[in-house]
Amino acid sequence: MLEFDIVLIVKMIIIGLVQGFTEPIPVSSSGHVMIASEILGLGEQGFTFAILTxxxxxxxxLYIYRKDIVRLAVNSILYLKTKKLRYKSDFRFVFFIIIGTIPASVLGILLSDYIAESISMTTIALMLFVTGIxxxxxxxxxxxxxxxxxxxIDAFIVGLGQAVALTPGISRSGATIISAVAVGMKQDTALRFSFMLYIPVSLGGVILGLSDFLNEPSKAELAIPYLAAFFATLVMTYFGMKWFMGIMKNGKLGYFTYYCFFVGTLLLIFF
Structure with missing residues (x-):
């Protein structure tokens, strides 16, 4: 029994590392978690695991953008109180984040049953090709x-990109960054706006799924493997995000095209 637990913990750590590294980059973290789970023989990961990771x-x-978040929050409040122009830019940015959050929030609620359905390897492969193109x-x-x-309009278009990413196999970061760059944002602005959009939508998903997580019947026996996956995801998201920020800074976003085509082709061949 001890050996099985150790093996399960190691597998969960691997899944967490895959989730964490692929979450910030435009390659579909949910698709890669599904691929890794299939290779490791774990089967499809449940909703509780998705909420946790x-x-x-x-x-x-939140940790990476903590200074930006504090600045935006403080300056937005100051603008509402004083109407001073030096705070207006940050207030407008927060307003645009709210606008950009609306499409995914509305569609997420309306299509929650569809989104929760399992996806196939073929779907992931095709969506990787779409992302790569x-x-x-x-x-x-x-x-x-x-x-x-x-x-x-810019904010709403990027918000629509995030809504499109509700489609199984489409990368959220990929869809929002592609939309942001397409409407003319600088790449560093596109990256920041993309992940500022991620925060409220992700937070909303966690809140809505909290009751399901608390009522999960197997969470006690899976506590250690799940905690291992949680910390693996936490650490790897941090390093994956830092690495991706460097990629964006150097204008090397096109490299992910080759990766998406490569993995998509492997999936069509072997799965």
Missing amino acids: NTASLFAV ALWLIRNIKGTKGEGNLSI
Whole structure:
């Protein structure tokens, strides 16, 4: 029994590492978790596991952007109180985040039953090809829009990208960053806006799924494997995010096109 537990813990750590590393990058973390689970013989991971690892990734993103979050919150409150122009840019950015959150929030509620359905390897492969093509199309676009130059239309279009990512196999970070670059955002602004959008949607998902997590009948016996996966996801999301920020800074987003095509082709051949 002890040996089985150790093996399960190791497998869960591997799944957590895969989830954590692929969450920030445009390759579909849910798809990669499914692939890793299949290879490791774990089967499909349940909703409880998804909530747990999503919470770990959320904590990592919150930590990385903690200074931005505090600045945006404080300056937005100050703008509402004083109407001083020096705080207006941050207030507008927060407003645009709210606008961008609406499409995924609405569709997430309306399509929750569909989203919860299992996905096939073929679906993941096809969506990786779609992501790869989109990344290739925007790879050389050098946007000019910073945080102070965004519009409601820009925010809503990126929000629609996040809503599209509700489709099984589509990368959330990929869809939002592709949309943001396509509307003319600088790559660093696109990255920041993408993950600022991730925070409220992810937080909402955690809150909505909390009751299911607490009522999970097997959570006690899986406590140690789940905790191992949680911390593996937390740590790897942090390092994956830092690595991806460097990729974006150097304008190497197109490299993910080759990866998406490569993995998509392997899935079609072997699965």
